[in-house]
Amino acid sequence: MKNNCVFCAIAAGEIPSFKVWEDGEFLAYLDINPFSRGHTLVIPKAHYANLAETPEDVLARLAVAVKKTAAKVTGALGIGDFNILQNNGEAAGQTVRHIHFHIVPRIPGGGTAFESGKADMNELADLAAKINAAPNTANNINRAQP
Numbered sequence: 001m002k003n004n005c006v007f008c009a010i011a012a013g014e015i016p017s018f019k020v021w022e023d024g025e026f027l028a029y030l031d032i033n034p035f036s037r038g039h040t041l042v043i044p045k046a047h048y049a050n051l052a053e054t055p056e057d058v059l060a061r062l063a064v065a066v067k068k069t070a071a072k073v074t075g076a077l078g079i080g081d082f083n084i085l086q087n088n089g090e091a092a093g094q095t096v097r098h099i100h101f102h103i104v105p106r107i108p109g110g111g112t113a114f115e116s117g118k119a120d121m122n123e124l125a126d127l128a129a130k131i132n133a134a135p136n137t138a139n140n141i142n143r144a145q146p
């Protein structure tokens, strides 16, 4: 496994994932231990361990990928609200040393905890299919005008 890294293996297609968005440089897929329905991870396909190690130009494009993915996922699920989370280092709860942003959709009354649930893999597959079947306007998001 390249870099001995599970997310590199996902990016290389060596490990399956419930993909919800990608372009040439970035990939987004459902978290298998979700904090909420639609919990998604966004990664660069190249390996950088954390925020500090990620070049600034990559980070700038990654932020746009997070925005597009959040729009696609929340749009497909009809959910307006979400958290973005990004952990750095063991003490901060980082378990996979390949930079990733969490997108955690939130529904009214659903709480705001960052606590993993147990996901049924068939349900995740259905959810990814639903997200991918929805009309996607996320790629039309333009940079904010100054």
Ligand code: AMP
Binding pocket: 006, 015, 017, 029, 030, 031, 032, 033, 034, 041, 086, 087, 093, 094, 095, 096, 097
């Ligand atoms: P962090 O604690 O920020 O490092 O988050 C790592 C996340 O990756 C956790 O929420 C895990 O549930 C998730 N995760 C680990 N392996 C996989 C996988 N093979 N597919 C999808 N998500 C994964």
Ligand code: ZN
Binding pocket: 003, 005, 006, 007, 008, 009, 046, 047, 048, 097, 098
């Ligand atoms: Zn990696």
